[in-house]
Every structure is written in C-alpha cells, then in structure tokens.
Amino acid sequence: MGDVALESTIQGNNDPSTKPDLVKIRPGLTLTFKATQAPAHTETIEWTEKKENPGLMSSANQSLTIKKDGNYFLCLQVTLDTEYSHRGTQHTVSLNKNGQTFLEGRINTNLSISTGFMGRLEQLVSDDILKVTIHPSAKINDTLLVTYLDVIYLPNRSTTI
Known part of the structure; x- marks a missing residue:
C-alpha cells in the first residue's frame, strides 16, 4: 500500500500577527508496524x-x-505461534486507547490461531496512547504476513456548513 499523491496545505499557526506556518500533510499516508518477537508469552x-x-x-x-x-484507520491482525497455542483456549485481543478498549477480537484455538483482519476508523489526538493486548498471555507469530498493525492517516478537515 503506498501513499496517496494528493497533498493538502493547512495553516499551522492561527496568530494573525505572525507569518502562518504552512504544513504539508499527505492524506492517505500509510504506516506499517511489525510485532516484535517476545522471548516467551506476552x-x-x-x-x-x-x-x-x-x-x-x-x-x-x-x-x-x-x-x-x-x-486513523487501524488494521490489526494477531496470530498465535502454533508451537505455543493450546487447543481449546480462547484468547481476547484488544486494541486500547488510553486504557479503554475500542477494538476487540477473539481467537478460539479449536477453530483458528488468528483473529483474522480487524479494522476501525478512530479519531485520535496528540499524546493518545495505543496498546495491543492479548489475554490470556500467549506467544505470537511475529511474521509480518500474519501479525501486523497497518495505519492509514487522514487529517482532520474543518468544514463550514
């Protein structure tokens, strides 16, 4: 997935007595995060x-x-390591913002070892903290093809009605 070529310019300084700072933001900018292999269950x-x-x-x-x-459009998938997944265990994978869950999926190891694709559009502000948790703790497969967090950034737009 690549960046969208369209660019918007927004005014970054609202004080009329100073020259405005112009900031170029690329709508549709994409980020990819890879899970880091934990030494054991996490x-x-x-x-x-x-x-x-x-x-x-x-x-x-x-x-x-x-x-x-x-x-931010957040696309998440978490897959367990097959060596460490115990049949019959149910795991809950949560994406949390500032300690509050806003996206949740389940892994029932009788049926699958992955959450499958989960996605959500969320308005986020500077200093928000995101965490992905799995309960009960488990060893994950950190291969980018099966465990990933992709992000598409869309800047806020002021609209006048």
Whole structure:
C-alpha cells in the first residue's frame, strides 16, 4: 500500500500577527508496524516501525504514542505461534486507547490461531496512547504476513456548513 499523491496545505499557526506556518500533510499516508518477537508469552504486544514514520506515531515500551491529531484507520491482525497455542483456549485481543478498549477480537484455538483482519476508523489526538493486548498471555507469530498493525492517516478537515 503506498501513499496517496494528493497533498493538502493547512495553516499551522492561527496568530494573525505572525507569518502562518504552512504544513504539508499527505492524506492517505500509510504506516506499517511489525510485532516484535517476545522471548516467551506476552500480554502486551510490542511494535516496531516497518517503514519510515513521518512523525505521526512513535513506538516505545509496548505502546504507540500519537503525535498528530487526525483520523486513523487501524488494521490489526494477531496470530498465535502454533508451537505455543493450546487447543481449546480462547484468547481476547484488544486494541486500547488510553486504557479503554475500542477494538476487540477473539481467537478460539479449536477453530483458528488468528483473529483474522480487524479494522476501525478512530479519531485520535496528540499524546493518545495505543496498546495491543492479548489475554490470556500467549506467544505470537511475529511474521509480518500474519501479525501486523497497518495505519492509514487522514487529517482532520474543518468544514463550514
């Protein structure tokens, strides 16, 4: 998935006595995060950036911090490591914003070892903290094809009615 070529220019400074800062933002900018292999079972998944991040999000301490206000389409899939998945166990995978779950999926190891694709559009603001948790803790498959967090950034637009 690539970046959309269209660019918007927004005014970054609302003080009329100073020259406005013009910031170019690319609607549809995409980010990809790869799960970092945990040494054993984990309850909070750590993410590393797979491609260059233009200052929209930062990753540290098993969390992602939002750096720019906007609408974020978050695409998540988590797959368990087959060696460590116990038949008959049900796992809950949650995407949390500031400690509150806003996207949740289940893995029932009798049927599957993956959540399948989960996605949601969420308005996020600077300093929001995102975490992906799995309960009960489990060893995940960190292959990018089966465990990933993709993000599409869409800047907020002021509309006048």
